[in-house]
Amino acid sequence: MDSKIIIAAFLSSVPVLLLLGATEAHVEYGAYNITCPNAEAIVFQEMTQILATSPDQAGSLLRLHYVDCFVRGCEASILLNSTAGNTAEKDADMNKDVRGYDVIDRIKAKLEQACPGIVSCADIIALAARDSIRLSNGPNIPIGTGRRDGNGSSAADVPLNLPSANSSITQLISFFAKYNLTAKDLVVLSGAHTIGKAHCYSFSDRLYNYNESGNSDPRLDASYKTLLSQECSPNDMTSLVPLDTNNATAFDLGYYAGLTRMKGLLTSDVALLDDATTNSYVMRQANSTSPNEFFADFGTSFMILGKIGALTHSKGEIRRQCSAVNPPSPSPSPSPSPSPPPKNSAEKINAFSSFFSVGVVLSYLLLQYY
Numbered sequence: 500m501d502s503k504i505i506i507a508a509f510l511s512s513v514p515v516l517l518l519l520g521a522t523e524a525h526v527e528y529g530a531y532n533i534t535c536p537n538a539e540a541i542v543f544q545e546m547t548q549i550l551a552t553s554p555d556q557a558g559s560l561l562r563l564h565y566v567d568c569f570v571r572g573c574e575a576s577i578l579l580n581s582t583a584g585n586t587a588e589k590d591a592d593m594n595k596d597v598r599g600y601d602v603i604d605r606i607k608a609k610l611e612q613a614c615p616g617i618v619s620c621a622d623i624i625a626l627a628a629r630d631s632i633r634l635s636n637g638p639n640i641p642i643g644t645g646r647r648d649g650n651g652s653s654a655a656d657v658p659l660n661l662p663s664a665n666s667s668i669t670q671l672i673s674f675f676a677k678y679n680l681t682a683k684d685l686v687v688l689s690g691a692h693t694i695g696k697a698h699c700y701s702f703s704d705r706l707y708n709y710n711e712s713g714n715s716d717p718r719l720d721a722s723y724k725t726l727l728s729q730e731c732s733p734n735d736m737t738s739l740v741p742l743d744t745n746n747a748t749a750f751d752l753g754y755y756a757g758l759t760r761m762k763g764l765l766t767s768d769v770a771l772l773d774d775a776t777t778n779s780y781v782m783r784q785a786n787s788t789s790p791n792e793f794f795a796d797f798g799t800s801f802m803i804l805g806k807i808g809a810l811t812h813s814k815g816e817i818r819r820q821c822s823a824v825n826p827p828s829p830s831p832s833p834s835p836s837p838s839p840p841p842k843n844s845a846e847k848i849n850a851f852s853s854f855f856s857v858g859v860v861l862s863y864l865l866l867q868y869y
């Protein structure tokens with residue numbers, strides 16, 4: 500029996516070693532359970548404190564996740580600062596009003612104290628967005644973690660990947676299709692506009708110069724138009740207006756109800772009425788007495804959004820500071836047999852568990868055979 504075990508262990512190590520090279524980490528539930536068990540609790544605690552004093556930040560953090568994922572994938576490229584010779588995404592015209600960077604830095608600092616070098620900025624954005632929804636009385640969405648941070652960011656990528664506030668339904672559907680998101684995902688995720696605010700300049704053409712006509716958008720309720728005109732003078736560059744006129748801090752069905760009453764704020768919101776699939780979803784939610792269907796759908800689409808282009812395994816890095824890529828590590832001194840790059844503890848545990856479990860299964864099969 501002993502010799503069989505030795506033979507089995509020897510034979511199984513060959514395919515195991517081959518398999519190890521192909522082992523891929525994924526965005527998975529509890530990716531920090533071993534390496535930083537309190538990671539998700541720390542994010543939730545910070546978000547609870549932040550939103551208690553600044554509830555407006557919930558919308559900003561949720562939007563941050565969306566604009567991150569649509570450009571280069573969910574890998575925190577939105578957080579990188581511009582450098583000499585490179586204008587980063589955050590300085591692109593379309594992103595000039597993206598907010599919440601200070602919140603991410605605050606959470607990152609807490610996580611670095613608890614578990615240095617373990618939790619990625621991309622995961623912090625995703626978890627902060629998830630908690631923003633929950634803390635605004637929305638669903639508590641179980642999301643995976645294990646995303647790693649990218650090392651590039653370019654303002655030029657933004658207009659190619661993010662739809663503008665003036666998009667038609669055809670443009671919105673085709674932007675979302677690029678990420679395998681359906682028309683249903685579009686109408687569900689647009690429901691995020693149930694919280695947060697928009698600057699007057701994001702919709703003022705609807706008040707003063709719709710389609711260059713010099714008039715207002717006919718699809719704007721008259722009393723809502725009056726209200727918005729009081730808030731926003733034609734060249735107002737600073738004022739903010741709720742995206743959901745019913746309640747901008749509660750994650751509820753008010754956004755859809757507003758759309759059916761011609762009280763949608765952005766052209767892209769109103770556009771959801773122009774397609775059969777998106778229109779019927781808006782109508783159903785607007786007339787629903789329970790948010791349950793919307794909450795379940797939002798959870799599903801939000802999880803798909805959060806996996807777009809995520810970097811895992813050896814791709815990318817865990818940034819030490821969210822606003823800059825890590826400095827290059829010092830070049831190793833020449834040696835006859837160069838050692839592989841050091842793995843972080845999550846990767847070591849992942850590799851060990853793959854090695855162990857595949858080895859055990861193969862050994863068991865071989866012993867059965869002998």
Ligand code: HEM
Pocket residue numbers: 555557558559560561562565596597598662663664665666671688689691692694695696697698699701742765767
């Ligand atoms: C369908 C295409 C979309 C367009 C064209 C769009 C456009 C916009 C615009 C123009 C603003 C206002 C920015 C400002 O003036 O400060 C905004 C805000 C916001 N967006 Fe979207 N968005 C879209 C989809 C999404 C998605 C998919 C999400 C999240 C899942 C999202 C979440 C938000 C939130 C929460 C805010 C409020 C931000 C704050 O309060 O700081 N949006 N969006």
